[in-house]
Amino acid sequence: MTPQELKSILSAGLLSFPVTDFNAQGDFDPAGYIKRLEWLAPYGASALFAAGGTGEFFSLAADEYSAIIKTAVDTCAKSVPILAGVGGSTRQAIAYAQEAERLGAKGLLLLPHYLTEASQDGVAAHVEAVCKSVNIGVIVYNRNVCRLTPPLLEKLAERCPNLVGYKDGLGDIELMVSVRRRLGDRFSYLGGLPTAEVFAAAYKALGVPVYSSAVFNFIPKTAMDFYHAIAKDDHETVGKLIDDFFLPYLDIRNRKAGYAVSIVKAGAKIAGYDAGPVRTPLTDLTGEEYEMLAALMDKLGPQ
Numbered sequence: 115m116t117p118q119e120l121k122s123i124l125s126a127g128l129l130s131f132p133v134t135d136f137n138a139q140g141d142f143d144p145a146g147y148i149k150r151l152e153w154l155a156p157y158g159a160s161a162l163f164a165a166g167g168t169g170e171f172f173s174l175a176a177d178e179y180s181a182i183i184k185t186a187v188d189t190c191a192k193s194v195p196i197l198a199g200v201g202g203s204t205r206q207a208i209a210y211a212q213e214a215e216r217l218g219a220k221g222l223l224l225l226p227h228y229l230t231e232a233s234q235d236g237v238a239a240h241v242e243a244v245c246k247s248v249n250i251g252v253i254v255y256n257r258n259v260c261r262l263t264p265p266l267l268e269k270l271a272e273r274c275p276n277l278v279g280y281k282d283g284l285g286d287i288e289l290m291v292s293v294r295r296r297l298g299d300r301f302s303y304l305g306g307l308p309t310a311e312v313f314a315a316a317y318k319a320l321g322v323p324v325y326s327s328a329v330f331n332f333i334p335k336t337a338m339d340f341y342h343a344i345a346k347d348d349h350e351t352v353g354k355l356i357d358d359f360f361l362p363y364l365d366i367r368n369r370k371a372g373y374a375v376s377i378v379k380a381g382a383k384i385a386g387y388d389a390g391p392v393r394t395p396l397t398d399l400t401g402e403e404y405e406m407l408a409a410l411m412d413k414l415g416p417q
Contacts, residue, residue: 115195117251120221121278123195124253124302126323127160128341130330131168131199133379134182136390142178143390144185150331150387151186155193157334160324162190163223166199168328168375171225173393180213187218197253201225204240208247221251223281226260238266245274252276255306257283264289264296271300281306285313287320294321308374309367311337311360314344315352328374329363332381335417362410366403372396377407384408385417 115123132154135146154162164186165171165179174182186196198214200207200222211222224244227237237260245252254270254277256262261284262270270277280297281304282290294303305317305325314325323345330337336355343351367373375392380399382389384407391398399407 115220115250117221117249117276117278120195120197120251121302123160124221124279124304124324128158128330128338129161129163129304129324129326130154130159130337131163131166131326131328132186133331133375133382133389134165134169134174136393138390140391140393142181144181146387146389147182147185148189150382150389151189153387154330154334155190157330158338159194159327159330159334161195161197161220162186163197163199163326164219166223167225168331168378169199170375170393170396171199171201172228173396176209179210180217183214183217183219191218195220197221197223199223199225200244202228204243207240207244211244211248211252215248215250219250221253221278222248223253223255225255226258229259231259234261234263234266237262238270241270241277242273245270245277249276251278253279253281253302253304255281255283256289257281257306261289264292267293267297267301271297278302279304281326282317282322283307287316290317290320290322309360309364311340312356312364314340315349318344328378329381331378332385332387333359333411333414333417336414359410359414363407366399366406366410369403370397373399377403380404380407381411384411 135143137143198219200210280301283306303322310325327337367377
């Protein structure tokens with residue numbers, strides 16, 4: 115798949131980030147991961163991101179990363195494109211990027227570099243180095259310490275033909291509008307704020323109709339129904355799902371830092387596809403919170 119073919123795929127449809135399966139000892143569970151991917155793939159997501167933020171990329175060792183990407187690529191070879199999360203320092207990100215390309219990933223999501231603040235020029239150099247290390251398409255994730263400006267993104271677009279996507283996790287509307295107006299159709303634009311459904315209508319109005327859904331991990335039918343309602347401007351359905359599910363869901367998610375991942379793993383367990391515990395420094399939902407989520411999911415009906 116060429117970068118431009120990837121860009122075309124990312125320009126429409128719903129995207130999602132499967133959680134990574136761990137066993138009771140906290141080790142990668144390939145059998146559980148395969149079962150999860152086989153369950154989710156037929157629901158109609160345009161692409162799945164293996165080892166992304168919801169997949170706990172930040173907690174994975176290098177050998178686990180290879181096993182996860184290979185498992186995802188092999189399992190979904192005939193059903194849905196797999197993109198791989200990459201990140202860390204520049205050399206680490208390049209190593210992950212090249213390994214993902216070798217294993218057959220169709221593209222990369224470049225997550226923010228770890229911890230340290232850096233100048234705009236430094237962040238741009240980091241993104242450029244990763245893009246030039248591979249031939250497959252790359253999406254840059256503007257979030258946390260990665261906050262690229264429209265002029266720098268324009269320069270990167272000129273220097274890196276395989277940089278084909280921009281994912282926004284900042285929620286800075288002025289910046290998003292500026293990027294969209296300046297870069298036009300050069301990129302595919304993805305909404306990446308957690309929980310993306312709550313922001314989907316607003317981002318569609320900004321010219322960003324595509325977003326990544328974490329709840330697709332445990333309510334895939336509802337996630338697709340919501341996406342189609344957004345696409346058709348079905349405000350009644352959108353409003354009902356936000357009121358009945360997403361706002362109460364956010365009340366649980368916002369109880370503790372890191373719950374954006376933890377609550378998704380809890381949802382997967384309730385749905386019958388237990389992915390095991392989250393890894394530290396994240397913490398799992400309490401028993402009370404788990405039951406609150408189960409009650410919300412029950413109201414949605416079968417998935």
